[in-house]
Every structure is written in C-alpha cells, then in structure tokens.
Amino acid sequence: MIKIDHLSKTFKTKNGSVEALKDVSLEVKKGGIFGVIGYSGAGKSTLIRNVNLLEKPTSGTVSIDGTDITSLSAGELLKARRKIGMIFQGFNLLKTATVYDNVAIPLKLTGVPKKDIKERVNRFLSIVGLSDKADTYPAQLSGGQKQRVAIARALSHEPEVLLSDEGTSALDPDTTDAILDLLLRINKELGITILLITHEMHVIQRVCDSVAVMENGEVVEKGKTIDVFTSPKHGTTKKFVNGIFNHQLSDEMIESLKETGKIYSLKFTGDSSEEPALAIITKRFDIFPNILSGNITQLKEDPFGSLLVHFKGADNEIKEAINYLQEKGIQTEEVMTYEQSKRIS
Incomplete structure (x- = not known):
C-alpha cells in the first residue's frame, strides 16, 4: 500500500547540510498498522511529512497503492493527497469554527456537494463519538475531544491511508488509550491503512502490526512488532524494550x-x-x-x-x-x- 524506496532528505542550513533521512526503505501492507518509533531527532517527523510530500525528498520515491506520488504534477498531487488523511500532535483546529465546520471546511474547499458534506461530517463525527459536539467550539473541548475532531477531519475525504504524526503524545495515558482504541476500530471497520510515528513504546505495543526503529535518520531495525521487540538486535531497540521491563x-x-x-x-x-x-x-x-x-x-x-x-x-x-x-x-x-x-x- 505504501512503499518508501531509498528515501533521503537533506536540509540546507547556514551551518551546512543536515541529513534528516538517510536511504530509508519501508513497506506498509494494505490494511495494516505500521509504527515508526525513535527518540527525538531520529527523523520520524521528517519521514512522515515526506510520505505525503509536505516535505519534498532529496532523493528516493514514495508510492501509494502503486502510484509514485513523488513524480506527480502539483494538480495530480493535490488530488492524490485527498486519499491521504493526516492527524497531528497539535490538532490544528480552527479556533473560530465549530466542530462541524472544522470537519466540513476541507470538503467545501474541494467542491464536495453540500448534501454530501452534511452526510460525511455527521457520519465521521458519529464514528469518533462526537455527534453531540457538532456546534461546539474547540476551546470548549478536552484534548482527547480535539484529537477526535482532527481524526474526523482526516477521514472526511474518505482516505485509503491515515498518517499520524505523534497523534497521542500531547494526551494523558487514559485519553491516549481511548484514541488508540479508536484508531484500531477505524483500521478494522473502515479498512484504512495507518502509518504512525511515535516515541512512546506503549503506542507500538497497543496497535501496531509492524514497526521500524529509527536513529539519526536511518532505520536500524524493522519487521513484525513481535519479532522486532522479542529479539531486538540494535541498541536503540533494546532500550525501548528495556523500558517495558x-x-x-x-x-x-x-x-x-x-x-x-x-x-x-x-x-x-x-x-x-x-x-x-x-x-x-x-x-x-x-x-x-x-x-x-x-x-x-x-x-x-x-x-x-x-x-x-x-x-x-x-x-x-x-x-x-x-x-x-x-x-x-x-x-x-x-x-x-x-x-x-x-x-x-
């Protein structure tokens, strides 16, 4: 479903070049939940922003469902992104818009008919458990509720892929578990492929079928979650596992x-x-x-x-x-x- 092939990203700074990603290759199977874990500065956020080309890779390719999105024109990429939902650590909600409008605005901007907008917004607010909050503003919501709105918005274009950039790291443990349960249900009931990044071992344990461990812009270990964490080879992987026991x-x-x-x-x-x-x-x-x-x-x-x-x-x-x-x-x-x-x- 998602194929990342020899992806590299170099940033130019006043102090020289910084290699944020170094020859990263990953494959996420259709309908699976794939987690990327690493400590701060490992390159996780750069990686996920390269998957939907919020950041353009220096070299390498990203293919989604067989389409190399790194080769698309601006107009083609805009259409392709509608099939890639994304949730962020900071929610990114419009403070002056209601919950309903936060989910509806992206649909309005892409010309979805009004009747379809209403049906989709109501359906996805129901899925995330916020049907009764449609007329509420973000300031009146808890952190977990804000993230649920963000998830409903990410689902509004009925994507095939959902990306999560540290989607639970700003939440308390109980709320984190509730959001992870929601992601599991979305994956199971809607069949959406999920790629998430995190620095929290608990997130990987709870929801991921497969995992990649990153350090200094490189993938140092990858595979099925149970295989990687029951037989860790790299020192970073061992540190994460040791944090459990x-x-x-x-x-x-x-x-x-x-x-x-x-x-x-x-x-x-x-x-x-x-x-x-x-x-x-x-x-x-x-x-x-x-x-x-x-x-x-x-x-x-x-x-x-x-x-x-x-x-x-x-x-x-x-x-x-x-x-x-x-x-x-x-x-x-x-x-x-x-x-x-x-x-x-």
Whole structure:
C-alpha cells in the first residue's frame, strides 16, 4: 500500500547540510498498522511529512497503492493527497469554527456537494463519538475531544491511508488509550491503512502490526512488532524494550547468586507464555528456580513475557532445564554482569 524506496532528505542550513533521512526503505501492507518509533531527532517527523510530500525528498520515491506520488504534477498531487488523511500532535483546529465546520471546511474547499458534506461530517463525527459536539467550539473541548475532531477531519475525504504524526503524545495515558482504541476500530471497520510515528513504546505495543526503529535518520531495525521487540538486535531497540521491563541487578547480587547457580533471562511469546514452564522443570530436574524480576505485557494481540530467574543447582541439571525451555519455544540468555541485566528484556 505504501512503499518508501531509498528515501533521503537533506536540509540546507547556514551551518551546512543536515541529513534528516538517510536511504530509508519501508513497506506498509494494505490494511495494516505500521509504527515508526525513535527518540527525538531520529527523523520520524521528517519521514512522515515526506510520505505525503509536505516535505519534498532529496532523493528516493514514495508510492501509494502503486502510484509514485513523488513524480506527480502539483494538480495530480493535490488530488492524490485527498486519499491521504493526516492527524497531528497539535490538532490544528480552527479556533473560530465549530466542530462541524472544522470537519466540513476541507470538503467545501474541494467542491464536495453540500448534501454530501452534511452526510460525511455527521457520519465521521458519529464514528469518533462526537455527534453531540457538532456546534461546539474547540476551546470548549478536552484534548482527547480535539484529537477526535482532527481524526474526523482526516477521514472526511474518505482516505485509503491515515498518517499520524505523534497523534497521542500531547494526551494523558487514559485519553491516549481511548484514541488508540479508536484508531484500531477505524483500521478494522473502515479498512484504512495507518502509518504512525511515535516515541512512546506503549503506542507500538497497543496497535501496531509492524514497526521500524529509527536513529539519526536511518532505520536500524524493522519487521513484525513481535519479532522486532522479542529479539531486538540494535541498541536503540533494546532500550525501548528495556523500558517495558527494566530488569536491573547489582553486580554484588549477580556474583552472590552465581555461587549457587546461574541467572537467565527468559522470554515468553505466544503459546509459550501460557505454559507453566518453571513449575514443570522443578519436577523434571533437580533445580530450584527463583524469579528475581519479571512482567507480562501485550504486543497488540500477542502476549510477551520476560523474566530474570536464578536457577539453583548443579551445572548439568541447569543445562538440561535450559535445553527443555528452549525446546518449548522460550528464549534464554545467561546474565553475567550488571550491564547485561540492564540491557536484557
């Protein structure tokens, strides 16, 4: 649906050139929700503004549903953008216009018949749960309600693609969850492909099928969300995952525990998270597992658990127990130092 091919963007400043994007290639499948995550300055906002050509790339192409929009004329691009909705962190609502008019004005500007405008505005206000706020002004709305108006406006041209530029970062946690639930419903019921950028791991966990991790203008890791975050390779990805679980042990504790056994990080995903594996190995092998730290969370619909466990017992018994866990699909990694305990998720 969205294909970003070798995209680069260089800004010219008085202090020289700044490479905001460096040879970025991504593919977003039709009907999916794709998230791009990175810390401040990673290039996320530049990337999403290049997708609908609010910023023109220095090189590379962006194709939507098979059409290379980077090659379109100004008039063709204007028409193509009607199929690309966008929501922003700051809502971008007209303060002097009612909720109804904020959604209707883009339709009026593109010549949509009055009858169709009324039908669309009412339909999309109903979808975002604001039918009773049509005559209200933005100043009378909460932050979450303002973002719902912005989403209704983004949907008004009945787009095939919805872009979200940090659409929840200005909201409190409960409101964020409500907006994410709304995006999930829009994706499922309307079949709209969603590409979002965020610095919040919670957003990726909650809604994204696939993810790309950015740093310094480059994509450093990408793939299915559950694959990327259960087996992170890059340091930035590991930092995001560690933010979920935050396992930390002191060197003194690690050295003390190693005298009577070994410490392992265990990762449970999918079906492996539902089996009482530690209970089973205590009966099969002469070991005593002690959970030092752990948590279970969700990556969209998939459970993902991470534990730090001290296995007390003889080396050969621990080795056999670890082999058994690996056969059951549980990822294992021995923890040797404090720094490892910080990085492991």
